Amino acid sequence: MHLTTNYFNFLSRTRIVRRIFLLVYLISNVYAYIVFTETGVLIGDYQGILITYKDKVVYLLVLTIMSYYIVCSPVFNCLSKVKIRLKTLKGLKSFAYILFFLQILFAIFNISTGSNAAGTNFQTGGVIRLLWLFLPVDYLFYIYYFVGREEKGSKIYLANVVVFILSMLSRGWLGWTLVLLYAELCFFFYSQKKIKIKYIILLFFLLIVAPIAFSLKIQLRADLYSSGISGVMSTFSNIDYIQSYNNFIAGFLSRIQQLSNIVFFYDHRQELYKFVSSGIISNYAWEGLPQQTVAKLLGLEPGVDMHIFLYSNYISSTSEAVTTLQVGFISWLFLGTLSSVFYPLFSLAIICISIFLSKKLGGEKLCALTWIMIFLSIMCGWYNAYLIYIQALITFYFIMGFLNLITQEKQRLIIHHT
8 A cells, every 4th residue: 555645744734733842842831830829849750749949930931931942943943844755655555454463462462461561661571672672663553643644444544543542541641642642633724624513512521521531540540450441440430520530630730741751850859869970870972772781782781761760769668660751851950060961952952853764655744653752752851752753763663674675576476477
């Protein structure tokens, strides 16, 4: 199958969606600032921790908002305008079947081993888990969700979507909803459809389901494996809808804001600088599977990942962390002159690589996916997640290249026999 639709001007037509996301995140950080000034303590991952430098919170709020705007607007817009020849994708339907098969295997692995669930130890699963480190199935699905959009009515496309959603819910994750919501809004505004009654119904449905999904997420994280389906049903039957809405809005804003993470990092910047300088904590450049693999091959010990270190040393009372904490994009700028110089260059380099790959494989349509990955990963200081996305783009490139060769060989044989 050929990818025939080029989706010209996709980024310009969907600019309003990115502005909406930026506005929501601006509101979330302003909300965090208001809570800080009233209570004097942090929220989100660092809930209840006292603020040391209260007079710097406004300054940090301005820097946070400016960083979101600069990276996600002028920097992204400038880089995305670079002309890159679009690769013709043949065999995309074959990829859809491969992805479906991988998703099923990944789901079976996660359910049988308890791996990759929210709040669990990601080291579980034995040697087989290494396979999924090299095959980032979830990110491959995001890529297919965008580039295979023309097949949205096909059974295999819908099957991949259903398996992905069920897999994510079984693991207690909800962050994927932001990616799919962003995708649907982009395709809606690009097609310039008139608002129909079915979209209004869908909107109300989502508003009703959102607090239920939030409660269900908590239930899944808490005791899905101990209570089973009865625990989930109990959650549904005992929901206080008014309280659920209040909890959902407050929890949502607290979760997506980055100001709390940045304020905490700023308050502890001196001791964190010492840990990084002494090699106890690895810096941003060591985040990700490729760097860690190189480090092990060279016999290097870059130190503990910053996100894990923050949780295990400042939040958790146990010695072994089962989750990680975000640091925020601008936090690394507080760790000395060298960091403030090379850190932006490192960020810019991986953004350029991802934009090049996404435009090469899917044009402006896939480049729009790169934007939300920048927004949700880099702006949170989550470089490991972003590098997995780049890894998925490279994996997709090689798989499609292999499928292209097979398709061309079949066509050559057909021509030869005729």
